[in-house]
Amino acid sequence: MRRKHLLNLLIVSLILFVTSGLFSCSSQKKIKYFQDIPDSGQLKTIPAAAYTEPKVQVDDILSVVVQTIDPLSTQVINAGNIGSSSSTSPNMPLSPLTAASAATAGAGQQSGVSGYLVDKEGNIDIPILGKIQVVGHTTSELKTIIHDVAAKYYNNPTVIVRYANFKVSVTGEVLKPGVYVLPNEKVTLLDAIAMAGDLTIFGKRDNVLLIRENLDGTKTPYRVNLKKSDIISSPYFYLRQNDLIYVQPDVAKSAATDAAQARNYTIIGSLLSVLVIYLTRK
Numbered sequence: 001m002r003r004k005h006l007l008n009l010l011i012v013s014l015i016l017f018v019t020s021g022l023f024s025c026s027s028q029k030k031i032k033y034f035q036d037i038p039d040s041g042q043l044k045t046i047p048a049a050a051y052t053e054p055k056v057q058v059d060d061i062l063s064v065v066v067q068t069i070d071p072l073s074t075q076v077i078n079a080g081n082i083g084s085s086s087s088t089s090p091n092m093p094l095s096p097l098t099a100a101s102a103a104t105a106g107a108g109q110q111s112g113v114s115g116y117l118v119d120k121e122g123n124i125d126i127p128i129l130g131k132i133q134v135v136g137h138t139t140s141e142l143k144t145i146i147h148d149v150a151a152k153y154y155n156n157p158t159v160i161v162r163y164a165n166f167k168v169s170v171t172g173e174v175l176k177p178g179v180y181v182l183p184n185e186k187v188t189l190l191d192a193i194a195m196a197g198d199l200t201i202f203g204k205r206d207n208v209l210l211i212r213e214n215l216d217g218t219k220t221p222y223r224v225n226l227k228k229s230d231i232i233s234s235p236y237f238y239l240r241q242n243d244l245i246y247v248q249p250d251v252a253k254s255a256a257t258d259a260a261q262a263r264n265y266t267i268i269g270s271l272l273s274v275l276v277i278y279l280t281r282k
Helices: 002-024 071-081 096-103 139-150 189-195 229-233 251-281
Strands: 061-067 123-126 130-133 158-163 166-172 178-182 208-213 219-224 244-247
Touching: 061 071, 061 123, 061 139, 130 139, 139 158, 166 189, 189 244
Parallel strands: 166 244
Antiparallel strands: 061 158, 123 130, 166 178, 208 219, 208 244
16 A cells, blocks of 8 residues: 555656646747748849958968979978978868867967968068068968969969968857868858857857957957848858857756756655655655
């Protein structure tokens, strides 16, 4: 008889646990991107955002490759792209952990990042070619500038200039927050979010904060709404070097945290009640 009574108490406790979880859950909000795009019917074309090539800033790292008929003649130039503490190819993306350690390394010891460091005067110092002013120029412009300098020493040189540390940071309510170093300078906001594993269920999709670093070192914040398709046409759709994306939590996360605590208290209280009744009737 006592066992049957105890079983009934356990069943009641289980019901209290389940119902407390159900009633404490807040109503699920819409988490779709681009909610203004209809699910059916003829869809309208969304204008593309204007892409502007990023300009080189102080402390950027550039991969500079000069190619000629004789590869040995430019070996000393191209060897400058090899990092002192890493054999990572300059064309390979780095993991968030490697990227973070690279970003915090010393100016002359950029771990995991290979290339020529832009100094405080805005120059890179290339063997044979000498110092070249690069700040304020795009990689396309630098390709022409460095080619003209290299042509003084080599016949028909081919020059390739790329960012070796084009990085963006994604933090807040995403699955994989971190610093991402990319081999491609044409990166969109959606690309960065995808690399970070997308937003969590608690990420605020209609008010994502984008903090952009200006050429003078100042920071400018912007707010973007991922629920609207016009983000694809926004001037902030394409990211720039050192952009920071912060996804703040919505009120549902606080409610869920409070609900979880309340549920835990309910479980503990129910178990204590069962234990007390069992001991008093034993």
